[in-house]
Each structure stands twice: as structure tokens, then as C-alpha cells.
Amino acid sequence: MGTSEGALVMWGACLHNHDLLTRAECLRPAGFDAMTAFVTDVAEAEAHWGSLAAVHRELTAREARVNCVDVYLGWYPGHDPEAVAGAAAELLRASESDLLRYASELGAEFVSLGAPFWGEPAPLARVVDALGSFTDRAAALGIRPHLEISNGSHVSTVALAVELLAAVGRPTLGLVLDTYNISRAGGVPADVDAVPHERIFQIQLVDGATEPVRDRFYDSLHHRELPGEGELPVEDFLRRIAAKGPLPPIGPEIFNDRLVAMPPLEAATACADATRAMVRHATGGRP
Structure with missing residues (x-):
């Protein structure tokens, strides 16, 4: 069963310092x-509970539904997940088999795809072939991939992402639009006008300062802001997307040191409240 239109989704970043089931316990109360x-998260939970079936039972007991497993870079031609180093290494080293197994067994509708931040970009034709092949393998399991535009990655503009969607030509491939990442890559709200409505699978509402703190990676992992609490044109992005039709699943993806210092339910509630307020203000209350 797919995530309903306008559903409020808590992205893992919001409570990234807590384990999966602690986050699940905050989901409905927030x-x-x-x-x-x-x-x-899934790998650690599977190791703790012994199987993904057991993890799924624990999530269900908490009325928590996982709609997306995040994030996978291994689809990109020439990228070796095992070669990733640094603070994000564990997060970015997922294998395709594990990613699809996690999503399938937890009943997730989506998997989130990123592009590498290092190395030379692959030729467009190779990227299209690789993305199409991955999309087909995911579709065979009833899973829809969505590609994320990220500052400094090999898919850093809305225009390139739209070009890839058109070239791949699979309706089961779409985009997750992150207002922070698009803005940090130099994008503007008008850029989303070019994205077909049916290809916007999810929205991440994320604010921030006009200029990043220290550098883009540090800022992204410590200084994202709740929607409406920064200086980025988050509401304009949302208005333009909402003008296309009903909103897809939408939620905050906030890596922020203030949230880390809060009790988990308090942090989750702050994220939910800010997101709902932004949606109401931008759309007049409609989902």
C-alpha cells in the first residue's frame, strides 16, 4: 500500500542520533x-532482532510504517561503495542486494538514490543505462526509486535530474525534491516548474542560512534548519510544487545539533509542527 498524498514523513535525519525503534516510538505521538x-538503521536493527521479519513486527507494534530506505549510490557507473571513506562511509556503503531486501521486507514503497560527490562524472549514456537497469530491478519488487539532487554531486541540478528521468523513460523512477540541497547547489524555486508533477515522489522541506556554516558538508550535517526558521526560499518551492496538484508525501530532513540535544519526542514534535505550519501557510491548508 503506497504512502497517501500529502502524508507527513519523518526522515531519518531528524532523529539520526537515535536507533530505528526509538524513532518509531516517536512517530505517531509527534x-x-x-x-x-x-x-x-536497518542493518543494525536486523542484527539486534535477528531478522527483518522481527524488525517489521517491532515497527508494526509501534504503528510505524517505513516508506523509504535511504540512501544508495552504488547504481552510479564506476562507483564502488566499498571505497567510500570518512564520516558517511557506513551510510553510503550499502549494497544493492541489501538495499532492495531491506525495502522489500519492510514494505517500503521507495528507495532513495544519490550520486557520488567524488571522481569524474560518467558519460550520460552510461548513467541513463545504469539508472534504467536499477529502476527495472526495483520495479520487479514493487519498489520505486527516487533520485535526489545534491550540491556537489554528479546530479546537482534539477535540469540534469529531469533530463535523466526523460532519458530513462520509466514511470517508476522519480525525484525527491529537497529544498535545502537544491538551494545549496545554486537552484531556485522556479527550477521545479520543469519537473512533471507525477515524477515528484516525495518532498523534503529543509531550511538553512543563506550561506553555509564552514563548508557544505559540515553545514548539511549540523546546521540544517526547520522549515520557516532559516533564510532559504522553502515556501516558494512548496507553493510552486503545490500549484501542480496534490502534494506527494512530504517531510523534514533536518540534521541539526539542537535537535540532537533534545529528547527524541520533543525533537520529532518540533519537526512535525514546523512542517505542518509551512504546508498550511503555503497551501491554505490543503494537503
Whole structure:
């Protein structure tokens, strides 16, 4: 069963310092409809509970639905997940088999795809072939991939992402639009006008300062802001997307040191409240 239109989704970043089931316990009390899981979350939960079936039971007992497993870079031609180093290494080293197994057994509708931040970009034709092949393998399991535009990655503009969607030509491939990442890559709200409505699978509402703190990676992992609490044109992005039709699943993806210092339910509630307020203000209350 797919995530309903306008469903409020808690992305893993919001409570990234807590384990999967702690986050799940906060989901409904904070007012979220669904949540996402990092690949590392699922791996750790599976190791603790002994099987993904057991993890699924624990999530169900908490009325927590995982709608997306996040994030996978291994689809990109020439990228070796095992070669990733640094703070994000564990998060970015997922294998395709694990990613699809996690999503399938947890009943997730989506998997989130990123592009590498290092190395030379692959030729467009190779990227299209690789993305199409991965999309077909995911579709065979009833899973829809969505590609994320990220500053500094090999897919850093809305225009390139739209070009890839058109070239791949699979309706089961779409985009997750992150207002922070698009803005940090130099994008503007008008850019989303070019994205077909049916290809916007999810929205991440994320704010921030006009200029990043220290550098883009540090800022992204410590200084994202709740929607409406920064200086980025988050509401304009949302208005333009809402003008296309009903909103897809939408939620905050907030890595922020203030949230880390809060009790988990308090942090989750702050994220939910800010997101709902932004949606109401931008759309006049409609989902």
C-alpha cells in the first residue's frame, strides 16, 4: 500500500542520533504518518532482532510504517561503495542486494538514490543505462526509486535530474525534491516548474542560512534548519510544487545539533509542527 498524498514523513535525519525503534516510538505521538530508515538503521536493527521479519513486527507494534530506505549510490557507473571513506562511509556503503531486501521486507514503497560527490562524472549514456537497469530491478519488487539532487554531486541540478528521468523513460523512477540541497547547489524555486508533477515522489522541506556554516558538508550535517526558521526560499518551492496538484508525501530532513540535544519526542514534535505550519501557510491548508 503506497504512502497517501500529502502524508507527513519523518526522515531519518531528524532523529539520526537515535536507533530505528526509538524513532518509531516517536512517530505517531509527534503526528507523523510514516518514516524513513537509513540503510545502517536497518542493518543494525536486523542484527539486534535477528531478522527483518522481527524488525517489521517491532515497527508494526509501534504503528510505524517505513516508506523509504535511504540512501544508495552504488547504481552510479564506476562507483564502488566499498571505497567510500570518512564520516558517511557506513551510510553510503550499502549494497544493492541489501538495499532492495531491506525495502522489500519492510514494505517500503521507495528507495532513495544519490550520486557520488567524488571522481569524474560518467558519460550520460552510461548513467541513463545504469539508472534504467536499477529502476527495472526495483520495479520487479514493487519498489520505486527516487533520485535526489545534491550540491556537489554528479546530479546537482534539477535540469540534469529531469533530463535523466526523460532519458530513462520509466514511470517508476522519480525525484525527491529537497529544498535545502537544491538551494545549496545554486537552484531556485522556479527550477521545479520543469519537473512533471507525477515524477515528484516525495518532498523534503529543509531550511538553512543563506550561506553555509564552514563548508557544505559540515553545514548539511549540523546546521540544517526547520522549515520557516532559516533564510532559504522553502515556501516558494512548496507553493510552486503545490500549484501542480496534490502534494506527494512530504517531510523534514533536518540534521541539526539542537535537535540532537533534545529528547527524541520533543525533537520529532518540533519537526512535525514546523512542517505542518509551512504546508498550511503555503497551501491554505490543503494537503
